Amino acid sequence: MAEAEKTLVESTAKQPEVKRFIRRFTRQQRQMHAVLFTTFLGLAATGLPLRFSESIWARGLARTVGGFGAIIFFHKFCALILTVAFLIHVKEIFKRGIQKREKGIFWGPTSMVANWKDVKDLLGHFRWFLGMGPRPKFERYAYWEKFDYWAVFWGMVVIGFSGYAMWFAPFFARFLPGWALNAALVVHGEEGLLAILFIFSIHFVNTHLRPESFPMDMVIFTGVESEEEFKEKRPLEYERMVKEGKLDERRGDEPEDWFVRFSRYVGFSAIAFGLLLLVLTLTAMLQ
Numbered sequence: 001m002a003e004a005e006k007t008l009v010e011s012t013a014k015q016p017e018v019k020r021f022i023r024r025f026t027r028q029q030r031q032m033h034a035v036l037f038t039t040f041l042g043l044a045a046t047g048l049p050l051r052f053s054e055s056i057w058a059r060g061l062a063r064t065v066g067g068f069g070a071i072i073f074f075h076k077f078c079a080l081i082l083t084v085a086f087l088i089h090v091k092e093i094f095k096r097g098i099q100k101r102e103k104g105i106f107w108g109p110t111s112m113v114a115n116w117k118d119v120k121d122l123l124g125h126f127r128w129f130l131g132m133g134p135r136p137k138f139e140r141y142a143y144w145e146k147f148d149y150w151a152v153f154w155g156m157v158v159i160g161f162s163g164y165a166m167w168f169a170p171f172f173a174r175f176l177p178g179w180a181l182n183a184a185l186v187v188h189g190e191e192g193l194l195a196i197l198f199i200f201s202i203h204f205v206n207t208h209l210r211p212e213s214f215p216m217d218m219v220i221f222t223g224v225e226s227e228e229e230f231k232e233k234r235p236l237e238y239e240r241m242v243k244e245g246k247l248d249e250r251r252g253d254e255p256e257d258w259f260v261r262f263s264r265y266v267g268f269s270a271i272a273f274g275l276l277l278l279v280l281t282l283t284a285m286l287q
Contacts, residue, residue, distance in 0.1 A: 019226055019227075019254065020226070020227040020251060021226055021227065021251065021252045021253065021254055021255075022224060022225060022226075022227050022230040022247075022250050022251060022252065023223055023224050023250050023252035024219050024223065024230070024250075025219065025220060026223065027223065028225075030220060030221065030223050031086060032089060032195070033089075033220050034282065035081065035082070035085045036039060036082070036152070037270055038087060039078045039079075039081050039273065040078075040082070040083040040195075040199065041273060041277075042075075042078035043075060043078045043079060043082065043192075043198045043237045044199075044200075044274070044277050045273075045277060046072075046074045046078065047064060047073055047075055047104075047192050047194065047196075048280065048281055048284070049061050049068070050071060050072065050279060051076065051189050051193060051284075052219060052281075052284035052285075053068065055280075055283070055284040055287065057280055057283075057284075058284070060125045076167065078100065079205065081161075083156075083160060084155075085155045086160070086236055093105065098172035100247070105209040108198050109139045109140060109236070109237070109240060110139075110141075111141075112145075112146050112149050112150070114143065114146050114150075117139070118142075118143035120136070120141075120158075121136040121138065121142065121143050122143050124136040125143075137231065137235045137236045138235070138236060138237075138260065139210065139234065139236045139237050139240070140186060140234060140236055140237045142271040144206045145206075148159035148203055148207075148253045149204070150197060151195070154165060154166070154193075155194075155195045156189060158187065159187075159188055159192050159193050159195065161184075162184040162187045162188035163184075163188050164186075164192070165180075165181060166181070166184055166185060166188060169181055186267070193281070195279065196277065196278070196281060197278070199274065200274040200275060204271060204274065204275075208267075208271065211231060212229075212232070215268075216264060216268065216271075218260065218263060218264065218267070221264075221266070221267060222255040222259065222260060222263060223252065223255075224252040224253070224254070224255060231258065237254045240273040262266060
């Protein structure tokens with residue numbers, strides 16, 4: 001009897017521990033991100049040749065695709081898709097935050113709106129970088145993720161309005177002075193360039209090149225991450241969910257291997273393409 005119990009204990013100990021996953025992003029959020037980064041890459045790839053049309057690589061690209069007219073067409077096409085996605089996102093925010101009065105949309109630990117804790121986390125992070133204090137503990141969204149979000153939100157408003165002002169200049173000229181349309185041209189180009197430089201440098205580094213995420217953070221593609229990784233990256237959110245008894249509600253299935261490989265291929269391709277555009281941009285600026 002004792003020998004049987006010993007064998008049972010040994011066989012149980014040999015069984016591999018089941019890896020559990022936590023869902024961080026819904027399918028709709030991941031689809032929205034896919035549309036966002038795809039159209040942004042399209043806008044960057046078509047906007048940069050227009051911005052630096054005298055560069056050798058810009059003229060070569062124009063000849064390859066059929067001229068700058070074709071580039072403008074694809075630029076507008078990507079702009080339309082991104083605009084629709086942005087309006088859907090804004091509608092969802094107002095629906096959840098105002099109509100349904102959902103808590104956590106405009107304030108609280110699950111909100112993308114910055115608060116005093118983000119300021120303390122930023123200062124605490126600098127102290128940690130310098131070895132002067134412990135690493136800050138983050139909630140659902142870290143301060144740099146909120147900064148990324150609002151940079152894109154601001155860019156959509158400024159770049160989008162200035163772009164449509166140029167696209168439909170006769171309409172906007174009815175109530176805007178001529179200098180405003182000229183300013184729209186300058187604002188659109190400079191803000192677009194700033195957005196490209198920010199996304200292809202700061203955002204890529206913050207999201208994928210941090211030690212805990214290198215070489216790529218897959219959660220935005222798969223929607224889930226292991227419970228161990230989640231607990232390490234978002235300790236305050238993990239503690240809050242355990243305290244509220246909501247951890248089981250957020251459990252997800254392990255992503256299939258083929259989907260992880262496909263997502264990694266798409267992600268690396270996007271980063272490589274973005275870095276190529278960044279190099280071409282810096283080359284054109286230094287000419």
